[in-house]
Amino acid sequence: MSAAVSLRCIGCKGNHNLEYLLECPDCGGLLYIEYDLDRIAQVQFGNLSGPGVWAYAELLPIPDPLHQITLGEGHSPLLHAPKLGNAMGLNNLWLKFDGLNPTGTVKDRSAVTAVAAALQFGYDRIGVVSTGNAATSIAAYAARAGIKAFVLSTESSSRPKVCHVNALTAHFAMYQGNYDDMIIGFDKAVDTKAIFDGGASRNPYKQDGKKTMAYEIFEQMDLQIPDYVVYPVGIGELLLACQRAFRELKLAGHADRTPIPVAAQSDVADSIVKALANDAERTPTPITYTIAEGVAVGDMGAKGDWVLEDIRTSDGLAAASSDAEVSEWQQRLARLEGIWAGPTGCITLPALAKLVRRGDIPSEARVVCTISETGLKSDLEPPDIAVISTDPVAVMQFLTT
Numbered sequence: 530m531s532a533a534v535s536l537r538c539i540g541c542k543g544n545h546n547l548e549y550l551l552e553c554p555d556c557g558g559l560l561y562i563e564y565d566l567d568r569i570a571q572v573q574f575g576n577l578s579g580p581g582v583w584a585y586a587e588l589l590p591i592p593d594p595l596h597q598i599t600l601g602e603g604h605s606p607l608l609h610a611p612k613l614g615n616a617m618g619l620n621n622l623w624l625k626f627d628g629l630n631p632t633g634t635v636k637d638r639s640a641v642t643a644v645a646a647a648l649q650f651g652y653d654r655i656g657v658v659s660t661g662n663a664a665t666s667i668a669a670y671a672a673r674a675g676i677k678a679f680v681l682s683t684e685s686s687s688r689p690k691v692c693h694v695n696a697l698t699a700h701f702a703m704y705q706g707n708y709d710d711m712i713i714g715f716d717k718a719v720d721t722k723a724i725f726d727g728g729a730s731r732n733p734y735k736q737d738g739k740k741t742m743a744y745e746i747f748e749q750m751d752l753q754i755p756d757y758v759v760y761p762v763g764i765g766e767l768l769l770a771c772q773r774a775f776r777e778l779k780l781a782g783h784a785d786r787t788p789i790p791v792a793a794q795s796d797v798a799d800s801i802v803k804a805l806a807n808d809a810e811r812t813p814t815p816i817t818y819t820i821a822e823g824v825a826v827g828d829m830g831a832k833g834d835w836v837l838e839d840i841r842t843s844d845g846l847a848a849a850s851s852d853a854e855v856s857e858w859q860q861r862l863a864r865l866e867g868i869w870a871g872p873t874g875c876i877t878l879p880a881l882a883k884l885v886r887r888g889d890i891p892s893e894a895r896v897v898c899t900i901s902e903t904g905l906k907s908d909l910e911p912p913d914i915a916v917i918s919t920d921p922v923a924v925m926q927f928l929t930t
């Protein structure tokens with residue numbers, strides 16, 4: 530059963546049947562999936578169960594259980610983090626740790642519905658252009674579903690990710706040249722219907738898997754809505770999907786408000802932060818390297834305008850961080866709470882700390898900060914570690930100082 534009823538265009542607001550469409554046939558606008566609010570009103574939040582994201586099957590656009598493949602994604606912990614909260618001046622901080630997903634990132638929530646949608650629409654191949662996290666995730670779910678994943682990466686991808694993708698699919702290539710050129714060729718192939726779109730820029734079925742993070746937060750907070758939710762923003766799929774889910778909860782009468790969204794970007798890819806600060810339109814930037822690979826999106830395209838509008842209409846906030854700030858908070862998160870996150874996964878922390886310091890977020894606010902990635906997929910230089918001998922005196926000295 531699914532409460533999904535139609536595709537809705539964000540441009541002309543037109544309605545379309547629930548088919549495989551990547552843009553509005555009338556105006557070319559982006560599409561999202563609309564749900565029946567009366568049906569959502571009947572959903573028994575707090576009593577839902579099921580494997581992976583399919584605990585929320587009614588709130589997803591894949592009605593047939595035959596297409597509902599899973600690797601046990603989602604159901605990630607919401608951890609109260611008093612010590613980290615204290616380090617940034619917050620009294621009520623929770624971390625939604627999505628690094629525990631099957632391939633180690635939040636991408637599994639959307640890859641599972643992308644591959645399920647490929648099955649639903651009769652495709653036996655799905656493609657993606659990605660530096661790593663989307664690639665591993667799409668390839669994993671395609672393998673699980675028994676369809677072919679075609680993955681295009683660049684040589685800058687980390688070794689753990691390259692080995693992971695290579696293990697999952699035989700159709701894996703590195704491309705030379707830049708992403709913007711590659712995506713033109715990729716989208717052309719997708720438009721011929723030769724292959725199902727596993728990318729995040731247009732496919733409305735993919736995005737909706739990420740709504741499940743919002744439903745989990747709502748249930749884990751005993752059916753309360755936090756004051757703020759902090760999202761890493763690459764193309765903005767996670768922010769858009771979760772805020773839509775929170776809005777559905779409100780419109781269906783389950784909640785009395787929606788959280789204020791906070792966008793965390795890298796300072797080399799900060800088009801949302803700049804547009805908000807300057808009260809201007811979004812201007813794409815050619816990006817240089819950042820360790821936060823998952824949010825290295827210089828041109829968010831039409832989705833960027835949608836994100837900007839979403840944040841503006843909900844009085845949202847945004848902040849950008851440097852690689853040095855990300856590393857500093859990555860270390861703090863590990864030492865203070867025992868969580869090892871990748872740089873993209875914890876880019877939310879320096880952004881949040883900055884907004885608290887500026888007085889934009891009050892210390893009493895109830896804040897959920899997403900930690901979207903495990904640290905185990907990164908390629909890091911081994912740090913300088915002390916070396917000692919096996920001499921019992923030296924051992925005793927090490928263990929007691």
Ligand SMILES: *Cc1c(COP(=O)(O)O)cnc(C)c1O
Nearest residue numbers: 662763764765766767823901902
């Ligand atoms: C892709 C990615 C993001 C960014 O999500 P968007 O939906 O593209 O904004 C955040 N965290 C991780 C770990 C990612 O891989």
Ligand SMILES: [Zn+2]
Nearest residue numbers: 538541553556
């Ligand atoms: Zn339209």
